[in-house]
Amino acid sequence: MINEKIKIxxxxxxxxxxxxxxxxxxxxxxxQNKVTALIGPSGCGKSTFIRCLNRMNDVIDIxxxxxxxxxxxxxxxxxxxxxxxxxxxxxxVFQKPNPFPKSIYDNIAYGPRIHGLAENREDLDNxxxxxxxxxxxxxxxxxxxxxxxxGLSGGQQQRLCIxxxxxxxxxxxxxxxxxxxxxxxxxxxxxxxxDELKEIYTIVIVTHSMSQAARVSQDTGFFHLxxxxxxxxxxxxxxxxxxxxxxxxxxxxxx
Amino acid sequence: MNKPSHIVxxxxxQLKLLEETIIKMGTKxxxxxxxxxxxxxxxxxxxxxxxxxxDEVIDAYENSIEHQVVNLIALRQPMGIDLRETVTAxxxxxxxxxxxxxxKNIAKKTMLIxxxxxxxxxxxxxxxxxxxKKQLKxxxxxxxERSKNFAKNVWExxxxxxxxxxxxxxxxxxYLKEDEQNLQNGAQLLFIxxxxxxxxxxxxxxxxxxxxxxxxxxxxxxxxxNTESEML
Numbered sequence: 001m002i003n004e005k006i007k008i009x010x011x012x013x014x015x016x017x018x019x020x021x022x023x024x025x026x027x028x029x030x031x032q033n034k035v036t037a038l039i040g041p042s043g044c045g046k047s048t049f050i051r052c053l054n055r056m057n058d059v060i061d062i063x064x065x066x067x068x069x070x071x072x073x074x075x076x077x078x079x080x081x082x083x084x085x086x087x088x089x090x091x092x093v094f095q096k097p098n099p100f101p102k103s104i105y106d107n108i109a110y111g112p113r114i115h116g117l118a119e120n121r122e123d124l125d126n127x128x129x130x131x132x133x134x135x136x137x138x139x140x141x142x143x144x145x146x147x148x149x150x151g152l153s154g155g156q157q158q159r160l161c162i163x164x165x166x167x168x169x170x171x172x173x174x175x176x177x178x179x180x181x182x183x184x185x186x187x188x189x190x191x192x193x194x195d196e197l198k199e200i201y202t203i204v205i206v207t208h209s210m211s212q213a214a215r216v217s218q219d220t221g222f223f224h225l226x227x228x229x230x231x232x233x234x235x236x237x238x239x240x241x242x243x244x245x246x247x248x249x250x251x252x253x254x255x
Numbered sequence: 256m257n258k259p260s261h262i263v264x265x266x267x268x269q270l271k272l273l274e275e276t277i278i279k280m281g282t283k284x285x286x287x288x289x290x291x292x293x294x295x296x297x298x299x300x301x302x303x304x305x306x307x308x309x310d311e312v313i314d315a316y317e318n319s320i321e322h323q324v325v326n327l328i329a330l331r332q333p334m335g336i337d338l339r340e341t342v343t344a345x346x347x348x349x350x351x352x353x354x355x356x357x358x359k360n361i362a363k364k365t366m367l368i369x370x371x372x373x374x375x376x377x378x379x380x381x382x383x384x385x386x387x388k389k390q391l392k393x394x395x396x397x398x399x400e401r402s403k404n405f406a407k408n409v410w411e412x413x414x415x416x417x418x419x420x421x422x423x424x425x426x427x428x429x430y431l432k433e434d435e436q437n438l439q440n441g442a443q444l445l446f447i448x449x450x451x452x453x454x455x456x457x458x459x460x461x462x463x464x465x466x467x468x469x470x471x472x473x474x475x476x477x478x479x480x481n482t483e484s485e486m487l
Contacts (some may be wrong), residue, residue: 041330211332238334240471248335253259 007032007172007202008053013077014068015048015057022048024227026067030219033201035194037213037234040223041254046206049223050174053204054090055083071172088115093166095177097157099149099164104141106150107160108132111168127167135163136193155186162193173197175205177213191216210250214238222246258336266331270435273323273344280316280396284351284358286311288391288454291361292384295447298365306362313355320348320480339471343464347398350457350464354391355456357450364443364450370438372430379426380444383419384429384453389418397465405464407474409458414479416455425450 008030013022030036038046047077057063069077069255076086099107108128111117118124128145132138133151137159139153141152149160158178166172179187194203194216200206213220213234220237222230222245230243241247248254261267289307293300324345327333390409392455409419427448431441459478466474 210334214334239338241335247335248259251258251337252262254262 001089004034007071008204009068009070010052010089011070013052013065013069013070016064017054017060018062022226023029023052023218026228028221028228028231030204031198032202035198035205035217036219036221038204038206038209038221039210039213039248039249040207041245042099044223045226046223047176047219050092050176050206052077052202053174054087054092055081055173056085056092059241065183069150073120073207088168088176089170089176090172091168091170092174092176093165093178094156095159096181097154099152099157099160101148101150103146104132104149104152104160108163108167111164115168117168131162131163131167134197136189136196137163151234153186154181155189157217158182158186159193162190162197166197169216172199172202172204177206177207177208180208187212204231210238222249224249264277268368269323269327269331270333270340273320273327273340276320276323277344277347278395278399279319280313280348280351281391281398282314283309283313284354285388285391285398287355287358287385289389290389291365292381295365295384296381298368298371300366301415303362303365307359310355310359313352314426317348317352318475320344332398332462339468344470346464347461350460354454354457357454361447361450364446367443368374368440370440372444376426376444379419379423380447380451382415383423383448386416387451387455387458390455394461394465397462398468401465401469403466406462406469410462410466410474411479413455413459416452417480420448420452420455424449439463 006029009028010025013023013026015019015054026049038049039045050064051057052069053071057065058175065077067077068075071086071089098109105128109118109129110125112124112127118127129138129142132141137156140152140156141160149157152160158181162173162178162230179190180192191212192232194205197203205216217234218230220234221236222241222243224245230237230241232242236242237246238250241250245254261270265347287309290302293299301474324341327337327341331337364425374430393405394409396402397409427441427444430444440482463474466472
C-alpha cells in the first residue's frame with residue numbers, strides 16, 4: 001500500500017535459551033501507525049519476539065539473540081548500544097497491571113524525571129496530565145493524583161501503566177496480553193485506547209483472544225513452534241487464511 | 256483445505272446441523288420446483304395445490320437457518336472457514352426461499368390456465384424447466400461437495416437458461432397471436448417463463464456463495480448472460 005512506512009523490521013531473527021531454540025528465522029515488517037497482533041498457542045515464541053524489540057531479553061543470562069532487528073532502519077541488536085535509549089523509544093505494557101507502589105502522579109512522573117524530560121514542576125504536571133488524558137484516565141483520577149496507583153481498579157491500573165508508557169513519549173508500544181486480567185468493559189476501554197493511540201504510535205500486541213486480535217489490529221502474525229507461519233492483513237487471517245495451521249488455530253481446531 | 260474436527264464438540268455439531276438444514280432445504284426446493292414443472296406439464300391441479308401448501312416447509316427451513324446463524328454469530332464468533340460457512344448459509348437460504356416462492360407461483364399460475372396447450376408449447380417449457388432444475392441440483396451438489404468447479408459451471412451455464420427462456424417467450428407470443436382468446440392463458444405463461452428464468456438466476460447466486468465458501472474469494476467479472484429475456 002502507498003504511504004506505508006516500515007517502523008520495525010526483523011531479518012533472520014533467531015533466539016536461543018541456552019541450547020533450546022525459541023525463535024527460528026523470523027523476518028517480518030511492522031508498519032508505522034498500525035496495530036500488529038501476534039497470535040499463536042502458548043510457548044510459540046510471540047512474547048519472546050516482542051521482548052526482542054526493546055531488548056528485554058538482555059536481562060536473561062542464557063538468552064542469545066541472533067539476526068537483525070531494525071527500528072527506523074537502525075540496527076538495535078548490537079552490543080555497543082545503550083538499551084535505555086531503545087526502551088525510551090519502545091515502551092511496554094504487561095499482562096498484569098504493575099503500577100509502582102507510589103502515587104498516581106509519581107507513577108507517571110517517574111519516567112520523565114529519570115529521562116530528564118521535564119525542566120520544572122509545571123512541565124512535569126503537563127506531562128502527567130497529557131499522559132493520563134491520552135490513556136483516557138484523567139477524568140477518573142484528576143482529583144486524587146496523590147493517592148496510591150495500586151488503589152485503582154484493575155482496568156484503571158492498566159490504563160495507568162499505558163499512561164506511564166506514554167509519558168516518556170515512545171514511538172512504539174509493545175503490549176503483552178494487556179487485557180487478559182480485565183473485565184469486558186475495561187477491555188473495551190483499552191481497545192478503544194489502542195485504536196486512538198495508533199494514530200501516534202506503532203503498536204504490537206500479543207493476545208490469546210482471537211476476537212481481540214480481529215478487533216484491534218490491522219496486521220496479524222501467527223506464530224507456531226517458534227516460527228512465523230503466516231503474516232497477513234488481519235482481515236485475510238480471519239476470513240480466509242493462507243496457511244492450514246492458521247485456520248485450524250483461529251477456528252479452534254488445533255490438534 | 257480439509258479440516259479436522261473442532262475441539263469444542265457442541266460447536267462442531269452446530270455447524271454440522273446448519274449444513275444439514277441447508278441440504279434439506281435445498282432438496283425440498285428441488286422437489287417443489289420439480290413438482291411445479293410436472294403440475295404445469297400435466298395440468299395436475301391437485302399437485303399444484305400440494306406445492307402451494309408445502310411452501311411453508313421451505314419457509315420454516317429458512318427461519319431455522321436464520322435462527323441458527325444469528326446464534327452462531329452471537330455465541331461462537333465464527334472465524335475463517337466457519338465464518339464463511341455461517342454467512343453463506345444465510346444467503347443461500349434466502350435464495351432457496353425465493354426459489355420455493357417462485358415454484359409456488361408457477362403452481363398458482365398453472366391453476367389459472369383454463370385450456371389445453373399444444374405439445375410444442377409444453378415442450379418448450381419443459382426444456383426450460385428441466386434446465387433450471389438441473390442447475391439447482393448441480394448447485395446443491397456443489398455445496399455438498401464443496402466444489403468450486405461445479406459452482407462455477409452452474410454460474411456459467413445459466414446463459415443457456417436465458418436462451419431457453421427467450422425461446423419460450425417467442426413461443427408464447429406466437430400462441431398469443433393465434434387467437435385473441437389466448438390472452439388470459441398467454442399472460443400466465445409469460446409469468447411462468449419469467450419465474451423459471453428467475454429460478455435460474457437464484458441458482459447462480461447460490462453458485463457465487465459456494466465459490467466464496469470454498470475459496471474465500473468472490474467470482475469476479477460479469478456472468479455470461481443472454482439479456483434478451485430481460486427486456487420482457
